Amino acid sequence: MTTAVARRPLSADEVTRFGAEIDALRERTLADIGDVDARYIRRIHAAVRYTEILGRGLLFFGLFPPAWLLGTLLLGVSKILENMELGHNVMHGQYDWMNDPRFDGKTYEWDIVGTSDNWRKTHNFKHHTYTNIKGMDDDVGYGLLRLFPEQRWRPFFLGQPLYAVIFALLFQWGVAIQDLRLGAYFAGRMSAAELREQFRPVGRKMRRQLLKDYVFFPLIAGPFFLPVLLGNLVANGLRNLWTFMIIFCGHFTANAEVFPKSVLENETRGQWYLRQLRGSSNLRGGRLFHILSGNLSHQIEHHLFPDIPARRYAAMSHEVRAICERYGIYYNTGSLWAQFGQVVWRIVRYALPSKPVSMEGRRLVVSE
Amino acid sequence: MPTAGPLKRMLSPLVNPQVFDFWASHLSPTLSWERPLAKVLARRVEARDTVTLELKPNRHVGGFAPGQHVSVTVSVDGVRLTRSYSPSWLGRGRMAVTVKKIPGGKVSGWLTEHCRVGDVLEIGPAFGDMTQPTLDRPWLLVAAGSGITPMMSLLRQAATQPPSLPPITLLYWARTRADLCFLRELDQLAGRLPSLTVHRILTRESALLPEEHGGRPDETLLRALVPDLGARQVYACGPAGFVAAVRALLAGQVAAFEAEAFSLPAASVLSGAPVQVTLGRSGRVLSVPAGAPLLAALEAAGERPAHGCRMGICNTCVCGKLAGTTEDLLGGGLSHEPVGAMKLCVSTALTDITLDL
Numbered sequence: 234m235t236t237a238v239a240r241r242p243l244s245a246d247e248v249t250r251f252g253a254e255i256d257a258l259r260e261r262t263l264a265d266i267g268d269v270d271a272r273y274i275r276r277i278h279a280a281v282r283y284t285e286i287l288g289r290g291l292l293f294f295g296l297f298p299p300a301w302l303l304g305t306l307l308l309g310v311s312k313i314l315e316n317m318e319l320g321h322n323v324m325h326g327q328y329d330w331m332n333d334p335r336f337d338g339k340t341y342e343w344d345i346v347g348t349s350d351n352w353r354k355t356h357n358f359k360h361h362t363y364t365n366i367k368g369m370d371d372d373v374g375y376g377l378l379r380l381f382p383e384q385r386w387r388p389f390f391l392g393q394p395l396y397a398v399i400f401a402l403l404f405q406w407g408v409a410i411q412d413l414r415l416g417a418y419f420a421g422r423m424s425a426a427e428l429r430e431q432f433r434p435v436g437r438k439m440r441r442q443l444l445k446d447y448v449f450f451p452l453i454a455g456p457f458f459l460p461v462l463l464g465n466l467v468a469n470g471l472r473n474l475w476t477f478m479i480i481f482c483g484h485f486t487a488n489a490e491v492f493p494k495s496v497l498e499n500e501t502r503g504q505w506y507l508r509q510l511r512g513s514s515n516l517r518g519g520r521l522f523h524i525l526s527g528n529l530s531h532q533i534e535h536h537l538f539p540d541i542p543a544r545r546y547a548a549m550s551h552e553v554r555a556i557c558e559r560y561g562i563y564y565n566t567g568s569l570w571a572q573f574g575q576v577v578w579r580i581v582r583y584a585l586p587s588k589p590v591s592m593e594g595r596r597l598v599v600s601e
Numbered sequence: 602m603p604t605a606g607p608l609k610r611m612l613s614p615l616v617n618p619q620v621f622d623f624w625a626s627h628l629s630p631t632l633s634w635e636r637p638l639a640k641v642l643a644r645r646v647e648a649r650d651t652v653t654l655e656l657k658p659n660r661h662v663g664g665f666a667p668g669q670h671v672s673v674t675v676s677v678d679g680v681r682l683t684r685s686y687s688p689s690w691l692g693r694g695r696m697a698v699t700v701k702k703i704p705g706g707k708v709s710g711w712l713t714e715h716c717r718v719g720d721v722l723e724i725g726p727a728f729g730d731m732t733q734p735t736l737d738r739p740w741l742l743v744a745a746g747s748g749i750t751p752m753m754s755l756l757r758q759a760a761t762q763p764p765s766l767p768p769i770t771l772l773y774w775a776r777t778r779a780d781l782c783f784l785r786e787l788d789q790l791a792g793r794l795p796s797l798t799v800h801r802i803l804t805r806e807s808a809l810l811p812e813e814h815g816g817r818p819d820e821t822l823l824r825a826l827v828p829d830l831g832a833r834q835v836y837a838c839g840p841a842g843f844v845a846a847v848r849a850l851l852a853g854q855v856a857a858f859e860a861e862a863f864s865l866p867a868a869s870v871l872s873g874a875p876v877q878v879t880l881g882r883s884g885r886v887l888s889v890p891a892g893a894p895l896l897a898a899l900e901a902a903g904e905r906p907a908h909g910c911r912m913g914i915c916n917t918c919v920c921g922k923l924a925g926t927t928e929d930l931l932g933g934g935l936s937h938e939p940v941g942a943m944k945l946c947v948s949t950a951l952t953d954i955t956l957d958l
Contacts, residue, residue, distance in 0.1 A: 260932035271679025282623050326916035329942035332681040338916050358909035
C-alpha cells in the first residue's frame with residue numbers, strides 16, 4: 234500500500250504546457266461565474282440558518298430521545314455546512330467578487346473556537362502556498378503526527394494512534410491553537426508575554442463559543458438545560474470528526490507526496506500546479522456528500538483554484554482529470570472509506586520507525 | 602440617522618446583525634438591524650429609457666436635502682454595484698429616484714429594465730453641496746440629461762414655500778424631445794411657481810418647436826435666455842464635458858457657482874505609462890507604472906501592504922478599490938467598479954486608482 238504509482242517525470246516544456254492548460258481552464262471558469270454562484274452561496278447560508286434553528290429548536294424537546302437525536306444531527310449538519318461550504322470557502326475569497334459584506338473573505342468570522350484571522354494565515358497562506366512542503370506547511374502532521382516516512386521518527390510518535398483519535402475529537406481546538414506556535418514556546422523560542430499577547434484574541438473567541446453553546450442556549454432551555462448542553466457537545470463533536478476525516482483525506486492518502494523546501498527554488502506556475510496535484514487527493518461521492526465536505530472532496534481542484542467558488546470544482550474535475558491523463562500525471566481519487574483507510578494506515582504505520590527516506594533530489598521536473 | 606434606543610444598545614453585543622437580518626427579512630424585506638434599505642413601491646416610465654422608482658425607506662436610511670445625492674446599491678448578476686442618484690422626498694416618508702439608462706450601464710440598465718415593485722435597494726448616506734440656494738438672489742439651474750434630477754428635487758422643495766421665492770430659471774438640455782423627462786411635472790410647477798421659467802434646449806432634434814431652443818451652451822444663448830446672468834446663483838449638473846463647458850462660461854461671471862458632474866470611466870493608459878495610486882486612508886499619492894502588479898509597485902514606492910503568497914492564492918493582500926480601472930493578471934478581466942476586495946499581488950492599475958489602504 235505504499236506509493237506504487239508510476240510517476241513519469243515531465244520535461245520542463247511539458248510542465249509549462251500543462252500549466253497553461255490549467256490556467257486556460259481557470260480563465261474559462263472565471264468568465265462564467267455570476268448570478269448562479271451568488272444564488273448558491275445565499276442558499277447555503279439560508280440552509281445553515283434553517284438547520285441551526287430547527288436543530289436547536291428540537292433540542293429544547295431533548296428529553297424525548299428522537300427529538301434529541303434529530304436535533305443534534307441537524308445542529309451538527311448546520312455547523313458542518315457553516316464551517317466548510319460557507320466559512321472555509323468564503324474565507325478563501327471565493328465570493329469576494331459579489332461585493333457583499335456577508336460573504337467577504339477578509340472579514341467573515343466562522344462558528345468555531347479558532348479565529349478566522351489565524352485560519353487565514355495558517356491555511357490560506359501557509360498551507361495553500363507551501364502545500365505539503367515539509368517544514369513549511371504546518372498541516373503536514375500538525376506538529377503532532379508522523380504521516381510520511383520523510384519525517385524523522387521519534388519515540389513520541391509511538392503514541393500517535395491515540396493522539397490522532399484525541400485530535401479528531403477536538404479538531405476545532407487544534408485549529409484554534411495551530412498559529413500560537415506552542416512548540417516554539419516550549420522550546421524556549423517565544424516568551425510567555427508573547428504567547429499571552431497572541432492568545433488574547435483566541436481566548437476571546439473560545440470564550441464566546443463556549444458561552445454560546447454551553448451556557449446561553451442551555452440556559453434559555455430552562456429545565457432542559459442538560460439535553461441541550463449534551464446535544465451541542467455532540468454536534469460540535471460530530472463536526473470535529475467529519476472535518477478531521479475530510480481534511481486528512483485531502484493530503485495524507487497513500488499516494489500523496491511531501492516535498493523538500495528546495496522545490497521552491499525558481500518554482501514556475503506549472504510546477505506549483507503540479508505540486509498541488511501530487512500533494513492532494515480527492516474523494517468520490519454524491520452531490521450531498523460534496524456539499525457537506527465543502528467540496529473539499531475535490532481537494533485537487535481546490536488546491537489548483539482556491540479562489541474559485543467551490544461549487545465549480547465538480548465540473549472542473551473532469552477537465553483536470555482529462556488534462557492529467559494527457560500528460561500521464563496520476564490523479565489521486567477514491568471513495569471516502571478507501572482514502573480514509575489509507576490515512577489510518579499511515580497513522581498506524583508511521584507511528585513505528587521506518588527506513589528513512591531522503592527527499593534529496595526530489596524534483597517536480599526533469600531537465601532535458 | 603436615527604440613534605439606537607436603549608434596548609437596542611443593550612442587546613447589540615448579543616446580536617449578530619447578519620443573523621438578525623436573515624430572520625428579519627422573512628417578516629419584512631426592509632427590516633434590518635443596521636442596514637439602510639428601501640423597498641420599491643411603484644415604477645413609472647418618465648421618458649425614453651428613464652424610469653422613476655418610488656421607494657419606502659426603512660429607519661436606517663438617513664436624511665438628505667433636496668439637491669443632494671445618495672449612493673444606491675443593487676445586485677446585478679450576483680455582484681453588488683453602487684451608483685449615485687439624486688432622490689426627492691414625496692411626503693409620507695417616501696422618496697423617489699429617477700434613473701436614465703446609460704448605454705452599457707449595469708446599474709442604470711438594471712434599475713430601468715429589471716427592477717420591479719417589491720425589490721429592495723440599499724441607500725447610502727447623502728452627499729453633495731447643491732442644496733437649496735439662498736432666497737435673496739435669483740437662481741439659475743442648468744441641467745443636462747439626468748442632471749435634471751437634483752434640479753427637480755430643488756424645485757419640488759421650492760414649490761412648498763412659494764411666497765418668498767426669487768426668480769428661478771431652469772435651462773434643461775437633452776439630445777431630443779423624447780429624452781426630456783418630467784415635462785408634465787415641470788408644467789405643473791411653472792403653474793404653481795410664478796417666478797419659475799423653464800427653457801428646453803435640444804442638441805439633436807431635427808425640427809424645433811417654437812418654445813424650444815437648439816445648440817450647446819455658449820455665451821450668446823445664455824445671455825439671450827437669462828439677461829441678468831451676472832446676478833444669478835448658478836447650479837449646474839450633467840455629464841463631465843457639459844459641466845466643464847458651463848463652468849468655463851460662468852464661473853466667476855455670476856453671483857455663485859456650484860456644479861456636479863457624472864464621471865465616466867477614464868480611458869486606460871498604455872502599459873508602462875505612469876498612473877497615480879491614491880491611498881485613501883493615508884492620503885498618500887504614488888506614481889506606479891500601468892501594467893505592473895500593484896503589490897510590487899506599492900512596495901517599490903515604500904509602502905508595506907499585508908501580503909502572503911504573491912501569486913493570487915492566499916487572499917492576504919486583498920484591499921478595497923475605491924475608484925479606477927484595474928486588470929486581474931490571472932485572467933479575471935477588467936474591473937471599472939469600486940470593489941470591496943481586490944488582490945494587490947495579481948492586479949494592475951490601468952487608470953489612476955484609489956485604494957482603501
